[in-house]
Amino acid sequence: MKLATWNINSLTVRLPQVLDWLQGQSATGEPVDVLALQELKLTDDKFPLNAFAEAGYQAACFGQKTYNGVALLSRTPMSNVTRNIPGFPDDMARVISADIGDLRVVGAYFPNGQEPGSEKFAYKMRWLEALRAWLCEELSKNPRLVLMGDFNITFDDLDVWDPLGLKDTIHCTEQERVHLQSLISLGLNDAVRLFPQPEKNYSWWDYRNMAFRRKQGLRIDHVLISDALKPLAVECFIDPKPRRNERPSDHAPVVLGINGKSLATLGSPK
């Protein structure tokens, strides 16, 4: 089965591109079974449930006016949907989770953080700590867990087009990376790095300065899979093609393929 995440920077603007992309994935191979979306920038009453239903997807959305907003699309039913981090009061719609098959899927839009030392950076740190504590519980309840979304954090210099120039700037600070590693320490794995990748493998490029054409990007969108799922992963890649669209999102989707058959037939012979 195939799972993906994409920060689409306004679903109102990007809905046709999302539908096109899903169609394209089906046409060239396996359909995307689960898609996590971030930065919907719309309220739930404006969520295009019907358009996705016609494309074969059920949806769980958690929207908000103007900013943030996340959703999960799935070809199969979702249950136990939760919104944001339980026990962490937050005005912003950033997390949506669901049981899908025998997976626990968490889609997240991590805080940007703006600038080290700012109040928004402090909020990012608090949010990251709350996420870690909650995921620790979630993993104990369901070891088959996927955490994917716009993390707004790079793992290391390999994720940064100009590591020297951007050293210690937002998305690249030690504090953010320590938090990201603390998620990894829960028993999660950076799925992209499990497979060979192209050079300059980024998921976001600034709209300004022709950054995409100049390959000046960051890898800040991630798919983390739990230890139990790691042996089942068959591919994970960033698809930069939608970034070449006429009115693109500044982010590209990240796709994970896992061996769903072996999940379904676990314990049965052949």
Add this chain to the structure above:
DNA sequence: ATGCCTCAGCTCCTGAGA
């Protein structure tokens, strides 16, 4: 360079993003 795009909205400017 307090800039450069893009998006939403109490829309002809501002805040936020990354």
